[in-house]
Amino acid sequence: MKKQTVPAVLSGIFILMLASCGSNSKEQAAGAGAGPAQPPASYQVFTVTPKSATLNSDYPATLQGEQNIEIRxxxxxxxxxxxxxxxxxxxxxxxxxSISAPQYQQDLNNSAAAISSAQADVSAAQLAVNKTKPLVEKDIISHYELESAEYTLAARKAALKQAKATYNTAKVNLGYTNIVSxxxxxxxxxxxxxxxxxxxxxxxPLTTISNISKVYAFFSLNEKQLLAFSRTVKGSTLNEKLKNTPPVTLILSDDSTYPEKGRVETISGLINTETGSASFRATFPNPVGLLRSGSSANVRIPSPVKEGILIPQRSAYELQGKHFVYVVDDKNAVKSAEIEIMDLTAGQFYVVTSGLKAGDKVVYDGSSALKDAAVIKPEPMATDKVYEGLNK
Incomplete structure (x- = not known):
C-alpha cells in the first residue's frame, strides 16, 4: 500500500506545479499586452465669429471700344x-x-470747263435780253421776241446751276481719294x-479705327444669377438697380486688376433662348489706352455680406457633394456637422447659410480622418489668425 501511495502523491504535486506555471504565463502575457493609455491628439480649434465681407462674382467678358469704325x-x-x-x-x-483715281480729277476738270461754258451761255443770253428789251418798248419788234430771249436766259442759268452741281459732285468724289479719320x-x-x-x-475695310477713350465690357448672367442680382441690388425699377449697383472691377488676362473702376450701365431686356442668359454692359475709363478692343477679361461684381458666418475653406471637407465640418463639444469630443454654403466665396472663406452659429467651436483643419465622438486636445486659435486674409 505504501509503494502505491507515494507515486500518487508525486503525481498530484506535479499537476499542481503545471497549473501554477500556466497561471503565471497568462499573467505575464496579460501584463506584457497592457500599457499606459494614449493621450488625445491635438487639433487647432477656432470659435465661429460673425464677420462682414465682400463676395466677388467673376464673369468672362469681351472688351470693345466706345466706337469701332470701319474705314472703307x-x-x-x-x-x-x-x-x-x-x-x-x-x-x-x-x-x-490716299487713293489714286485720275478719273475723278478729270471729272473735276471737265466740270470746271462746263461751268465756264455755261457762264458764257448765260452772258450771251443776258446780252440778247438786254438788246431785245428796248426794241420791244419802242414796238420795233414783238413782245414775243423778248419772252423768247428771257426763256433762253433762264435755261442758260439753269444749265449753269447744273454745271456747278456737277462740279461740286466731282470735287466731293475727288475728296474721297484722301481718306481721313x-x-x-x-x-x-x-x-x-x-x-x-x-x-x-x-x-x-481698309482698316478699323477704335475709339478706346472708354471701353465696354460685355458679359452675361444666366437666369439664376440674374434673379440673385435683381434680389440683391436695391431699387424698384431697372434704372434704380443700375444706379445702386456697386462699382465693378476688371480682372485682366494676366490676373492683374485694372486700376480704374467701372459701372454696369445696361442690362438686356431679353434672355437669349439659346444660351439662357441676359447680356450686361459695363463701362470702364481708359485714359492711358491699356485696354484694347477684342481683348478678354473678367468683370468682378462685389456683393457685401454683413455679420455673416464665415469659415476658412480648409476647415470643411466634402463628401458626396455635401460639405461638413467637425464641431467640438464641451467634453472635447468632435462631431461632423453638415453645412450649407453660398455659391459665392469671400476669397478663401465659405459663407455658411445653415449648420453653424456664432460661438460654435470648429476644427481648423477639417480632416476627414477624424471620427465622430473622437476626443481631441483643442488648441484655441486667435480670431485674427483664423480670418487673416479675409477680403484681401
Missing amino acids: PKVDGFVDKIYIDEGSVVKKGQLLF PVNGVVGTIPYRTGSLVSSTNAN
Whole structure:
C-alpha cells in the first residue's frame, strides 16, 4: 500500500506545479499586452465669429471700344499712299490713305470747263435780253421776241446751276481719294497695301479705327444669377438697380486688376433662348489706352455680406457633394456637422447659410480622418489668425 501511495502523491504535486506555471504565463502575457493609455491628439480649434465681407462674382467678358469704325473707300482706285501704321494713335481729321483715281480729277476738270461754258451761255443770253428789251418798248419788234430771249436766259442759268452741281459732285468724289479719320482712336489691321485695287464693295475695310477713350465690357448672367442680382441690388425699377449697383472691377488676362473702376450701365431686356442668359454692359475709363478692343477679361461684381458666418475653406471637407465640418463639444469630443454654403466665396472663406452659429467651436483643419465622438486636445486659435486674409 505504501509503494502505491507515494507515486500518487508525486503525481498530484506535479499537476499542481503545471497549473501554477500556466497561471503565471497568462499573467505575464496579460501584463506584457497592457500599457499606459494614449493621450488625445491635438487639433487647432477656432470659435465661429460673425464677420462682414465682400463676395466677388467673376464673369468672362469681351472688351470693345466706345466706337469701332470701319474705314472703307467710297471711290474705286489704287492705294497710292498709307500715312499710318497698325496700332497707331490717330486724331479726328488725320489723313490715313490716299487713293489714286485720275478719273475723278478729270471729272473735276471737265466740270470746271462746263461751268465756264455755261457762264458764257448765260452772258450771251443776258446780252440778247438786254438788246431785245428796248426794241420791244419802242414796238420795233414783238413782245414775243423778248419772252423768247428771257426763256433762253433762264435755261442758260439753269444749265449753269447744273454745271456747278456737277462740279461740286466731282470735287466731293475727288475728296474721297484722301481718306481721313472720323474719330480719335487706334488703328487696327491694314489688309491692303500700296498698289492694291480697292473699292466700296471690298469684303474687308481698309482698316478699323477704335475709339478706346472708354471701353465696354460685355458679359452675361444666366437666369439664376440674374434673379440673385435683381434680389440683391436695391431699387424698384431697372434704372434704380443700375444706379445702386456697386462699382465693378476688371480682372485682366494676366490676373492683374485694372486700376480704374467701372459701372454696369445696361442690362438686356431679353434672355437669349439659346444660351439662357441676359447680356450686361459695363463701362470702364481708359485714359492711358491699356485696354484694347477684342481683348478678354473678367468683370468682378462685389456683393457685401454683413455679420455673416464665415469659415476658412480648409476647415470643411466634402463628401458626396455635401460639405461638413467637425464641431467640438464641451467634453472635447468632435462631431461632423453638415453645412450649407453660398455659391459665392469671400476669397478663401465659405459663407455658411445653415449648420453653424456664432460661438460654435470648429476644427481648423477639417480632416476627414477624424471620427465622430473622437476626443481631441483643442488648441484655441486667435480670431485674427483664423480670418487673416479675409477680403484681401
